[in-house]
Amino acid sequence: MTQKTPMRMQDKIILRVVSKALIPPILLFALYVQFHGDFGPGGGFQAGVIFAAGLVLFGVIFGLDAVQEVFPPIWVEILTAVGVLLYGGVGVVSIMLGGEFLNYDVLHLPGPMHGQHLGIFLVELGVGITVASAMTAIFYFFAGRATKR
Amino acid sequence: MIIEIVLFAFLLVIAISVARMKDLFAAAMLTGIFSLVSAGLFTLMDAVDVAFTEAAVGAGVSTILFLSALSLTDRIERQQPTRILPFVVVALTGAALVYGTLDMPAYGDVNAPAHNDLTEEFVEGAGDMHIPNVVTVVLASYRGFDTFGETTVVFAAAVGVMMLLGGQRRRRSREDHPQPPPEPSS
Numbered sequence: 001m002t003q004k005t006p007m008r009m010q011d012k013i014i015l016r017v018v019s020k021a022l023i024p025p026i027l028l029f030a031l032y033v034q035f036h037g038d039f040g041p042g043g044g045f046q047a048g049v050i051f052a053a054g055l056v057l058f059g060v061i062f063g064l065d066a067v068q069e070v071f072p073p074i075w076v077e078i079l080t081a082v083g084v085l086l087y088g089g090v091g092v093v094s095i096m097l098g099g100e101f102l103n104y105d106v107l108h109l110p111g112p113m114h115g116q117h118l119g120i121f122l123v124e125l126g127v128g129i130t131v132a133s134a135m136t137a138i139f140y141f142f143a144g145r146a147t148k149r
Numbered sequence: 150m151i152i153e154i155v156l157f158a159f160l161l162v163i164a165i166s167v168a169r170m171k172d173l174f175a176a177a178m179l180t181g182i183f184s185l186v187s188a189g190l191f192t193l194m195d196a197v198d199v200a201f202t203e204a205a206v207g208a209g210v211s212t213i214l215f216l217s218a219l220s221l222t223d224r225i226e227r228q229q230p231t232r233i234l235p236f237v238v239v240a241l242t243g244a245a246l247v248y249g250t251l252d253m254p255a256y257g258d259v260n261a262p263a264h265n266d267l268t269e270e271f272v273e274g275a276g277d278m279h280i281p282n283v284v285t286v287v288l289a290s291y292r293g294f295d296t297f298g299e300t301t302v303v304f305a306a307a308v309g310v311m312m313l314l315g316g317q318r319r320r321r322s323r324e325d326h327p328q329p330p331p332e333p334s335s
Contacts, residue, residue, distance in 0.1 A: 033201075038282055040281075043284075043289070046201045046202055046205050049209065050205050050209075053213070080304055080308075083300065087296075091293075117279065120278075120289040135307075137311060141315055142218060145221055146217060
């Protein structure tokens with residue numbers, strides 16, 4: 001859009017108040033979906049997208065600089081790779097423990113937790129980290145280009 | 150049954166208006182509504198995990214990405230002469246897809262392959278692992294390779310956007326902090 005908007009988003013009081021009230025529950029709900037995915041609907045992918053949506057909402061209302069102060073771009077880039085590495089790392093660890101790639105049966109911890117349960121938990125965490133930071137990164141780069149014009 | 154018909158009618162109306170709309174902002178919002186109505190349909194089919202993803206991705210993030218892409222371009226679509234060939238191609242592809250669905254088993258058919266071959270094993274395996282959500286077990290454990298590939302695709306998409314759109318930032322930051330000129334060799 002070429003013409004300047006008369007008011008910035010953060011000057012609109014309704015948007016500011018509503019988004020301030022909504023962002024913490026959105027991020028909390030993302031964590032709930034992430035860690036409760038074994039028991040109810042949801043999982044890493046949905047949780048990552050919801051978490052990124054919370055950050056994007058913050059960025060849209062309060063500006064790109066404010067959200068990049070909370071979640072710096074360099075961390076976004078690192079975490080995008082960390083999630084994939086965590087997923088692949090679970091596979092490599094299961095090879096080293098004598099199973100096949102991504103066979104969680106060999107992951108055993110002292111205690112009642114099933115190896116499959118631990119493997120699924122870690123793998124979903126990797127998916128969540130990658131999806132959340134990848135979506136945030138895509139938003140950062142699009143929005144960064146728009147504000148530079 | 151009536152709810153399904155109403156939702157499918159909504160989908161049809163939204164799809165036609167998105168295709169005919171010149172205002173790209175309104176079209177982006179309508180695609181979000183399209184995803185939300187699809188999520189409602191998936192919920193009616195008891196596919197809550199799919200509905201969840203559709204609502205979060207389709208109605209949430211992709212609408213935002215459409216809007217941020219719009220801020221880089223114009224809001225109104227340029228007037229173009231009506232062309233027949235693309236319409237014919239799209240209509241033929243749609244007809245082929247509908248023809249393909251004719252072979253599929255009816256919705257809720259107990260004899261459908263999806264309900265017979267592996268389902269029992271999946272459900273029993275999830276019971277052995279004490280994980281109530283069978284969908285999570287199938288996605289993360291039985292089909293762990295698939296999900297690994299999907300995660301890599303998301304990673305690759307982010308890297309692609311970084312390389313396409315981030316190049317300018319890198320160049321500009323290098324201009325801000327110019328490298329010191331190399332020492333003249335004595």
